[in-house]
Amino acid sequence: MTPPINDRSTRIGDVAEILLDYVEQKTTYQAQSIAHVRTSTYTDPDQWKAEMELVFRRVPLMLAFTAELPEPGDYKAMEAMGLPVLINRDKDGTVRAFLNVCSHRGAPVASEGRGNCARFTCKYHAWTFGQDGRLIGLSESATFGDVDKASLALRALPCEERAGMIFVCLTPNAPLNLDQYFRGFLEDFEGVGFDKWTYLGHRVIEGANWKIAFDGYLEGYHFASLHPSTIQPRTPSNRTFYEGFGPSMRIGFPQHRIAEALKDIPRDQWGEQENNGFDFVRILFPNVSAFLAPEITQVAQLFPGPTPDKNRTVLHYLRRDPIRDDEDRANVEAAINFFRDVTYQEDYIIGMEIQKGLEAGAHDELTFGRNERGNQYFHEWLNWYLQDDPSLPEPKM
Known part of the structure; x- marks a missing residue:
């Protein structure tokens, strides 16, 4: 079921108690049964195309952070699912999203990356657009002919800023209901003041089919074998708790030292101890x-493609406090590179080996154990969207 999150501290304290029990009893969250997923799920071009149309073009995608566009005039131009997207904050502080495509001849009106400007000018013929997407100027308009400027605005995309993140739907005029989609999960980010955090930078890595890569974020069963010197010293393998919020999840991981960390802290304060004895990975579907x-x-942001056997992952880095000085910046850059290297070298490389294995056709199905409920839940929701029938019952954790 979807747990209530309106009393966030109480709920986190309850999860901490469960995680402590998992460590002491050497057990973990258990699904009702094992589950099977077709190998072709990761290789079939037709399924990949269906995922693009029925999932990535329809659901709210987290495309940027408040911390990336903190000031009026800030913008971010990027590619998402093969589409050029422009996100900007106007002079009143409102965040908007558009297809980054000039209405004249289709060129981009902003170069990829981030910046700050009062208007956007297409470098092809210098048509100019305001922060609200309206066409406000044509170069040499006297020779161009009469045009209806109101009908030549940038194509807007549904967009909403919540809890320090900016969500966009890649289909113009599509409904965007974040409360219905996230079922209270965004309040968890609000609880840590995520909208006040500092953006530190990003790194880009590439890997196998997006679901192969994403599967690795959804369980801790592999920590001892795949991460013996990086994650395992902090976090024990196969000790994981799952909560579902619609298709999204909060995954709890105890630390080896959870008993020691919590022993002198009153039980009613455990809900304020995240990262002291236990951690969470928060999954925003898809x-x-x-x-x-x-x-x-x-924060890992996975983009499928450009072909079914590949994904492009943008690893974003943030923290509560701004950079203090040059030494602090150097330490931050070293930490960013360390996390990037661990993610790529220990997770993404084996993912590409898995891709080759699945394409070899050795097995018709993959098996997810009762201890891998997060993976089961993710694939159940993915299949629910691919059936494209809202009357079907939704998966439950």
């Missing part, structure tokens, strides 16, 4: 994994 930590936070 493609975001966020590990919030006080030292540095990594």
Whole structure:
């Protein structure tokens, strides 16, 4: 079921108690049964195309952070699912999103990256657009002919800023209901003041089919074998608790030291101890994994493609406090590179080996154990969207 999150501290304290029990009893969250997923799920071009149309073009995607566009006039131009997207904050502080395509001849009106400007000018013929997307100027308009400027605005995309993140739907005029979609989960980010955090930078890595890569973020069963010197010293393998919020998840991981960390803290204060004895990975369906930590936070943003056997992952880094000085910046850059290297070298490389294995056709199905409920839940929701029938019952955790 979807747990209530309106009393966030109480709920987190309850999860901490469960995680402590998992460590002491050497057990973990258990699904009702094992589950099977077709191998072709990761290789079939037709399914990949269906995922693009029925999932990535329809659901709210987290495309930017408040911390990336903190000031009026800030913008971010990027590619998402093969589409050029422009996100900007206007002079009144409102965030908007558009297809980054000039209405004259289709060129971009902003170069990829971030910046600050009062208007956007297409470099092809210098047509100019305001922060609200309206066409406000044509070069040499006297020779061009009469045009209806109101009908030549940038094509807007549904967009909403919540809890320190900016969500966009890639289909113009599509409904965007974040409360219905996230079922209270965004209040969890609001609880840590995510909208006040500092953006530190990003790194880009590439890997196998997006679901192969994403599967790795959804369980801790592999920590001892795949991460013996990086994650395992902090976090035990196969000790995981899952909560569902619609198709999204909060995954609890105990630390080895959870008993020691909590032993002198009153039970009613355990809900304020995240990262002291236990951690969470927050999953925003379909493609975001966020590990919030006080030292540095990594948010992985997975983009499928450009072909079914590949994904492009943008690893974003944030923390509560701004950069203090040059030494602090150097330490931050070193930490960013460390997390990037661990993610790529220990997770994404084996993911590409898995891709080759699945394409070899050795097995018709993959098996997810009772201890891998997060993976089961993700694939159940993915299949629910691919059936394209809202009358079907939704998956339950």
